[in-house]
Amino acid sequence: MAVHFHLLFLTVSILSQIPFPSxxxxxxxxxxxxxxxxxxxxxxxxxxxxxxxxxxxxxxxxxxxxxxxxxxxxxxxxxxxxxxxxxxxxxxxxxxxxxxxxxxxxxxxxxxxxxxxxxxxxxxxxxxxxxxxxxxxxxxxxxxxxxxxxxxxDYPTDTLLPNQLFTKKAQLVSSRSSTNYSSGFYKLFFDNDSILRLLYESTETTTVFWPDPGLTTWEAGRFQYIDSRRAMLDSDGHFNSSDGLSVRSADFGMRRQRILKIDIDGNLRIYSLVEHQRRMRWEVQWQAISKPCQLHGICGPNSLCGYSPDLGSACVCLHGYKRVNSEDWSYGCEPEFQPCTQDDCDFMELRLVEFYGYDVRLLTNTTLDACKKECLHDNSCRGFQPGWKDNSYHCFIKTSLHNGYQMGVDYFMYIKLPKSLVSSFNQKTIVHSSFSCPQPVLTPIIRTYKTHHDNKSLEIMFMFGCMIGFMEIICVVIVWYCSSKHSTISEQVYFPAATEFRKFTYKELKKASRNFSEEIGRGGASMVYKGRLADNRIAAIKKLTNTNHQGEAEFQAEISTIGRLNHMNLIETWGYCAEGKHRLVVYEYMESGSLAENLDVGKLDWATRFNIAKGIAKGLAYLHEECLEWVLHCDVKPHNILLDANYNPKLADFGLSRLLDRSGINQWNFSMMRGTRGYMAPEWVSNLPITSKVDVFSYGVVILEMITGRSPSSKT
Missing domain, CATH: 2.90.10.10 (Bulb-type lectin domain)
Incomplete structure (x- = not known):
């Protein structure tokens, strides 16, 4: 006891002599x-x-x-x-x-x-x-x-708050990543022509990519040489700039907290703080560029950005190149080959591909062979982009390969490579790549500090006392943690994704739904139950009934795609369960039920119907054209349109039809028809290619039903 008292007294005495900032x-x-x-x-x-x-x-x-x-x-x-x-x-x-x-x-x-x-x-x-x-x-x-x-x-970093004036002296600079707040590669600024622009600026290259550099100022709806360079986001969600840019957030006029931010990928977005199930989250209400692959620098040099049904936007190195940094796509790719001579070089043809910028010269009124010959003779040439304009063939000679992305138009790109690499190349598309778009890169910033004390012996004694006390605390914590862990081992396993997505056990969901006692809906291959989760959130629990061919790994891969979808007009998926033969999906509960139920009782006025139609259109546009392009719903109907307490619509069951049996699916070559009779597009029965138009057709049928009140399956 005396020893402990002496040690305590010594420690207090030493602490009293060390100056701490007030x-x-x-x-x-x-x-x-x-x-x-x-x-x-x-x-x-x-x-x-x-x-x-x-x-x-x-x-x-x-x-x-x-x-x-x-x-x-x-x-x-x-x-x-x-x-x-x-x-x-x-x-x-x-x-x-x-x-x-x-x-x-x-x-x-x-x-x-x-x-x-x-x-x-x-x-x-x-x-x-x-x-x-x-x-x-x-x-x-x-x-x-x-x-x-x-x-x-007056000195913003990457965010503008409502009514914060943005002037010619200010600029927004993106962060390096979601975990590294240092200055990134993208800037929002007023240029010398008074135009508000987005700029990509790395150590090697600088390029302006918004407004679309392929358009003139007038075509982009901007006005040059304005004396006043000012922009501001107001509290209603209206962003207005002195160069003529005027946009409104999707939730314009609603009383919400908003920000305008230049994100780590270089896109300019308006966010609103929205409450969902007693939780607040930031939702995108507007963005400057809808297709992420058109953001310059997103995949780095010598790479290609494209769209994948599973991954959304994705990056891949060109044939013959390898990644510079396995954790950060902004560094791009580097060649795995030595520069070839004129006799040893040939050209790899890439279809539906464009590399924007870095043209050293333009050859007009020429031929494909002449373009190849010109590039072979130029040691700095890395490839060329041909084109056809004014009834003549031309090509752009490029000294660098930046901003490459796949397009839906008939573009070609020729990359100069050694002949051995050209012969081993097979035309591939980006959807086969396992690489996803740039993810948050954790870059710890480590700084050391030094403190100086005149009496070194006191410092040593102080450290010795602290070490003894620290070791005692650690021992107590370890004993407590081990005993606590032994008695309260949780069965919860969280899904390894960058969202709040998690894996539930069957026992948890059975308890949450009170043994699946309260049924709130059913379909051809599933039943939906209402339940209360352990954190008191009210959830809809969908139990799939036809799971004979659905393995756990396949189910997880499919459901993870759904879990990454995030839009105000798409139902939010909270997790899943895959145990033995059980396959369940957990998503948010919608208080007002489905659109079909509300149409049957005639409860919706015309203004509400219009807002529902507009919301579902936004949700489909997100699935078809934005972050996860080429995701098809395949079953748009009033029963799959759910309404919250304020009758805001959310599209449900997107992609869930693919969870039942994928044994006959090969990308978009469906082996069986999908959808509901009356809402299905003609492509399903006429052996035509299945595209996003099938969802648009079904959406049109839903609109007609909302206007006329008649279901396509009714006999009257």
């Missing part, structure tokens, strides 16, 4: 006064806006790395905080002894552990009332003498 606040406030500081050591050293919506303070961006940032106080769907501004995104500070201070001279300064100034506002004021205040708008403002000395709204 903080002006021990609880959240909205103002930091002159001469006060916020410390990274104290989690309570934060500023909170008067409405509680925003928080400012030190935000962890890597291992022992912090940035001073402003973020939304509330988390969205269990993800990390939504950061809207950061002072030192490219120079993070240490996790110990770093401070943000309002100095006596009126300057706001961020210092690292070694007292090095990392960032400052470079302001001066002789007023005694200098204050740093976080406003309810999310604007961090340094006030002095009744006026603003500096504000974060």
């Amino acid at each position: 903080s002006s606040s021990s609880f959240p406030v909205d103002t930091l006064t002159k001469g006060s500081s916020l410390s990274v050591d104290n989690e309570d050293d934060i500023l909170v806006s008067p409405n509680g919506l925003f928080t400012a303070g030190f935000y962890q961006v890597g291992e022992n790395a912090y940035g001073f940032a402003v973020w939304f106080s509330e988390k969205a769907t269990f993800r990390s905080r939504t950061v809207v501004w950061m002072a030192n995104r490219d120079a993070p500070v240490n996790g110990k002894h770093s401070m943000m201070s309002v100095l006596e001279d009126g300057n706001l300064v961020l210092r690292d552990a070694g007292h090095e100034v990392i960032w400052s506002t470079q302001t001066k004021s002789t007023f005694s009332s200098v204050q740093l205040r976080l406003h309810s708008t999310g604007n961090l403002v340094l006030h002095g003498g009744g006026k603003s000395l500096w504000q974060s709204f």
Whole structure:
């Protein structure tokens, strides 16, 4: 006992001699006064806006790395905080002894552990009332003498908040990845012609890709040489720019929190914070570019971007090339061959492919053989893109292969390679690639810090005491954890995906549905039950009845595609179960039932019907043309259109018909008809190719039923 008391006394004595930085606040406030500081050591050293919506303070961006940032106080769907501004995104500070201070001279300064100034506002004021205040708008403002000395709204990072003015002096710069907040490759800015543009800028190349560079300014709906270069997103969801750009979010006018953000893939999007089943999440309401492969730099040089039914957009190296970085597609691919001479080179033909830009010269009124000969004689030529214009053949000679993507039009590309590689090449499409589009790359930012103490012996004794105490704590935690784990082993296994998708056990779903007692719907090969999950969410649990040919690996691969779909007009899938012969899918419960049920009782007015029609059109457009292009629903009908409490529509059962029996399916060569009689397109019975038009036909039948009130299967 005496030994422990002596050790405790020694530790307290040593701690009392070590200077720790002081903080002006021990609880959240909205103002930091002159001469006060916020410390990274104290989690309570934060500023909170008067409405509680925003928080400012030190935000962890890597291992022992912090940035001073402003973020939304509330988390969205269990993800990390939504950061809207950061002072030192490219120079993070240490996790110990770093401070943000309002100095006596009126300057706001961020210092690292070694007292090095990392960032400052470079302001001066002789007023005694200098204050740093976080406003309810999310604007961090340094006030002095009744006026603003500096504000974060003038220096955005990658996000614009409602009513935040974007000017010619400002720019939005994307983050490097979802886990690395340092500056990325994409920028939104006003150019010298007063046009608001998106720019891709890496260490090797720079290119503007929005508005479409293939269009003139007038064709893109923009106006040049405007004196005022200003843009702003208002609280209703209207983004307006002085160059003539004017867009509205899909939920325009609704009372929601919104942001405009340039994402890590370079696309500019408007997000709205939407509540789903008592959870808040950010949903895309508008985006500048609808096809991700048209974003420059998304796959890096010497690669090709295309669309896959399973993966959505995907990247693959050109034949003869290999990836530079296995975790980051922005580095692209590099050749696996040595440069060939004129006699040893030949050309690999790629169909339906375009590589945008990097044309060294244009040959007009020529032939294909002449283009090949020109490229063979030029050592810098990597390939050429032929074309036909004004009744003459021409070709663009390219010195670099950037921004390659597959198209749905009759384009050709010729890549110069050694003859041995050309002979081994077979025309492939991107859908066979196992590589997906750029994923979040975790790039820890590691910074060390040093502290100096005059008395080295005290420091050693202090560390020795701390180590003993730390080891005791670890032992206690290990004993507690092992005993706790032994007694409460959970059967829950989470699906290894970047969503909230999870794998349920059959026992869990049986309990949640009270032994499948409350049936709320059924189809030809499934029954749907209402249930309450362990976290009190109300769910719809679909139990598939025809699963004779459905293996677990195949089922998981198919359901994972559905789990990645994310759109406000598509039903949200929460998870699945694959145990033995049991195959179940869990998705959100819709309070107002199906469109078919509501049409039968005549409950919908015309305005509601119009909103339902518009919402389902948006959901189908997402499936056919956006993130997961070429996904077909195959069974669009009122029974598969579900309505929430506010009668907002969501398309259900997309792709689930493929879960029943895939033994005869080979991409789009279906071995059997799919759909419901009366809603099926003529292609199913006339042996024509199955495309997205089959869904469009079914959608048209649904619209007619909503207008006339008559079902195509009725006899009257």
